[in-house]
Amino acid sequence: MKKNINIGIIGVGKISDLHIQGYKNMENVEVAGIADINQKTLKQKARFWEVEKTTLDYRDLLEDKKIDVIDILTPHNLHSKIFIEALKSGKHVSVQKPMAISDKECQAMIDESIKSDKKSRVFDNFLYYPPYIKAKDLIKDGVIGEIKSVRLKSILGYSTDRQSKVNNWRFNEKINGGGKVLFDYGYHIFSVAYDLMGDIVKISSFVENTEMSDGSFLDCPGIIMWNYENQNHGSWDIVRAHKIKINSDYFNEDEWFEITGTQGFIWINRCSGKILDGPPLIYFSKGEINEITFPKEELDWGNSFNIGMKNFVDSIREDFISKLSPTDGMKVFNYCKAARLSSDQQKPISLIK
Ligand SMILES: NC(=O)c1ccc[n+]([C@@H]2O[C@H](COP(=O)([O-])OP(=O)(O)OC[C@H]3O[C@@H](n4cnc5c(N)ncnc54)[C@H](O)[C@@H]3O)[C@@H](O)[C@H]2O)c1
Structure with a gap:
């Protein structure tokens, strides 16, 4: 028992x-x-x-x-x-x-x-979302060869009543710790970037501030690029498309990812939302396109929480390290901060100590 x-x-x-x-x-x-x-x-x-x-x-x-x-x-x-x-x-x-x-x-x-x-x-x-976990399995199985780059895309649309509106403290940097987009939401994006391809060594970014109707500022749109240790690279493109109604039961944002390897590529077509309401995972390998589907209940973004809670409980029962370890968590924190700093200082930020 x-x-x-x-x-x-x-x-x-x-x-x-x-x-x-x-x-x-x-x-x-x-x-x-x-x-x-x-x-x-x-x-x-x-x-x-x-x-x-x-x-x-x-x-x-x-x-x-x-x-x-x-x-x-x-x-x-x-x-x-x-x-x-x-x-x-x-x-x-x-x-x-x-x-x-x-x-x-x-x-x-x-x-x-x-x-x-x-x-x-x-x-x-995000690290426990079934299409993401499946993409990692495909990479591990060598389906796309040696992984070379990751391209992350975020669309910030408008909220509907169904989607929860975040509390005001999320816009107060003293409580939130940084910008709502680059630091708070960006923590998800850099968790994925790190979990997929390891240590980031240099970050370069170009980020604007957008004034909102209530007079507050949102740290987007922006484009962020980075290098990994072995000359591989990644990028994150953030667009505020406030006239797009995001098809999501949770928030007013959606993401999709493209991972390229030496022999193919993988598209993860959804995460927080379901704008791209097609196959959640597509990969190109050996000259062929393959689509992977999931049962509806598995695909719900909320399911990533079920899997994530179970993972921590299992880590206690079975004695393994659940992601992110505090050391890994701090690396992701540093990437979010470097993304902001690079734009503010208009120069690349090195993360090599
Ligand atoms: N995708 C995701 O995983 C995701 C989505 C939303 C929020 N979050 C994160 O979850 C956390 C909470 O966000 P939220 O949206 O639920 O915020 P929230 O404001 O809805 O909830 C925070 C709660 O903490 C309570 N609180 C404040 N001070 C406290 C104290 N001293 N002791 C006990 N309770 C206290 C508040 O009263 C409030 O009920 C944040 O770290 C946020 O970034 C993650």
């Missing part, structure tokens, strides 16, 4: 539903407590998800001996502090992307994770 694992969640705002759903789908896993400073949110979520223990002070969960895992889903400026406290209290810890808001904070998280015998990771759901 599988060992019981009890989860404590800190911050039960918008994204928490997908995390709780993921845990609820698992055998012998229980969401044993939730914490939030907002009493109304706390009550609503406890009622909906039938969680008994609720608290306004997250430290109650850290002190609770019954809880094995802490999942941190708060605004970014709290990630590092809670992550360190949770590890010190003897819990396994998963923290939502982005890792933290400064390199000093990231380093302190790495240091604490090294001291601790508990598991810890930065969670990025």
Whole structure:
């Protein structure tokens, strides 16, 4: 029988539903407590998800001996502090992307994770999206030869009522840690860029700021290019197409990726949304085009959370490292920061120490 694992969640705002759903789908896993400073949110979520223990002070969960895992889903400026406290209290810890808001904070998280015998990771759901996982399997099987480049594309369209509007703190750099696009959303993109092809050594970017109707600024459109260690390269093209209605149940953005190898290429045609409502994965190999389809329920973007939650629980039960390790998380943090810096300073940024 599988060992019981009890989860404590800190911050039960918008994204928490997908995390709780993921845990609820698992055998012998229980969401044993939730914490939030907002009493109304706390009550609503406890009622909906039938969680008994609720608290306004997250430290109650850290002190609770019954809880094995802490999942941190708060605004970014709290990630590092809670992550360190949770590890010190003897819990396994998963923290939502982005890792933290400064390199000093990231380093302190790495240091604490090294001291601790508990598991810890930065969670990025893009790494658990089934078409992405399948693309990685194809690459591993040598279907496109030696991988040479990745091209990532983001379209930021307009929100519909169905899609959740992000909270204001996401536009406040003191809390968010950087720009809404390059740093916050960009953490997903650079997680993929790193997970696919390894260490980035140089980044060059050209990013504009767009004034929004409420007077705030969005750090896009932009184009970002980078080199890997072995002369391979990647790029990310971000377009604000605010008249495009994004076909997504979640957010007002969509992405598609192209990975080129010496013998072929792979297109991942969807992630957050489903604008390109065709085969989610297409690859060209040995002179032929192949299409891969998935069952509808597997393809839902929310499913990447189910797989991601399971991966962390499995990493505890089976003793492996769940992505992203804190060291990898800090690399991704540095790429997001370098992308901004390169545009501000109008020069390439070297990441070789
Ligand atoms: N694709 C994705 O994986 C994805 C999507 C959206 C958000 N996120 C990430 O998830 C995290 C949360 O984002 P969200 O959209 O749910 O934000 P949110 O604002 O909806 O929720 C954050 C919650 O944290 C609570 N909180 C604030 N301070 C707290 C404290 N001291 N103790 C306990 N709770 C506290 C707030 O009251 C709020 O309910 C962020 O790291 C964000 O970047 C990831």
